[in-house]
Amino acid sequence: MPADLGARAYRLAVAALPAAIAGHVLPGLARQFRETGVTPIADARRRLLIGPVNSAGQGYAWARAAETLPDVAAASTMFRGGDDVFGFTADHVIPASALIANQRWRRAQGENIRRRFTHVVIESGRHLHEVDGDVLAAVRELQDAGIRVALLWHGSDIRLPSAHARDEPDSPFVPGCYGETDALERIAAANARLTAAADVPVFVSTPDLLPFVPGATWIPVVVEPERWSSAAAAPALQGEGPIRVVHAPTRAGLKGSDQIADTMRRLHDEGVVDYREVRGIPAERMPELYGSADIVLDQFLAGAYGVAACEAMASGRLVVSHVSDDTRQAIRDTTGAELPIVEARWRDLEDVLRRISADRGTSARLAAAGPAFIRDVHDGTRSAAALAAFLDS
16 A cells, blocks of 8 residues: 555544544554653652643752652653754653644543642643643642642743733833734733632742742742853853853743844954854753853843753853842842842843953852852752642642
8 A cells, every 4th residue: 555545544544433442442542652651650658740841841850859858759741842952851751742642641641640649730821631621620620639739830821921011121022022922911811810710839930920920939940050060161251352152042032132132243243252142952952052151141121030040150151131120139038149140131231241351350250159059049959948838738
């Protein structure tokens, strides 16, 4: 049989069979079910699931942090499509095709979660095993099974653009600036309604999100200090010549990449900086990228700091970014530490970089403070403490 006719016959067979039966009898779906499996978890009195987003690998990192607590086993899940270029690690990577097409897997995963886990943290308002499932109904179903449930928000999933534009002068969400603003407004508003209706503990991954979710607990993002510091070729801002500057945006429209482009091109052409903007770098290559720089430019529109800035600080690089006064104060109030990020709005970036070039010693000392800040705030210890009250409930 020609290959195209065979493929057509297979699709017809899939369409003709009830989905629950197809997953058992059709070779492709049955193999997919076996290869994907359900999320495993070790035996422990408290068994935590975090999923299904694993943004920037944080679900996995928080699971490891949770396991430093007594009698806790934890697992992270994530759905991964064929277009994923970052390759973040998770305990259970679920192909998007299994989520979409394999009803047998969806049902088995739901049964596994209800049977094996005692605590579940749902990320970004996403259903754990359905494409468009009702998340509030899922919360209630888990609660009916005796499972403690929490919600966790990462950023644009709960940061209401209209409120951000009102309070942040450089917000990307002012009218006519960011093309996806209306969609993000709908998503964040729906997730705020979910949060209110669910009435469960809520976590946010960055302190700037606390005003958007009253009563939420900040769970600091986690980076491995040694992984980043060991990749640094040399201390930052040593010697002469152009300052090596890197900018690696994941969502350029929200980072201010366009706003800083002309400034960085001009400074590069003058020889003040040696500038690189890179996109789509796999996660395993980021330590080398940051370790080769003097300065990492993070973002200039949100007033926040997150995983990328923490990774750069852990590398001993000088981070230049816009972080709001409220966020900096929240760090002081919560940890007693001063955030070692040089403040710069995009309009001020040229002046800031010229000052750094003229006084490298002061800036080098601030860069050198980054790894200690990360060990204090973002090595997982405070994240585990944030999870402890939830896991004890």
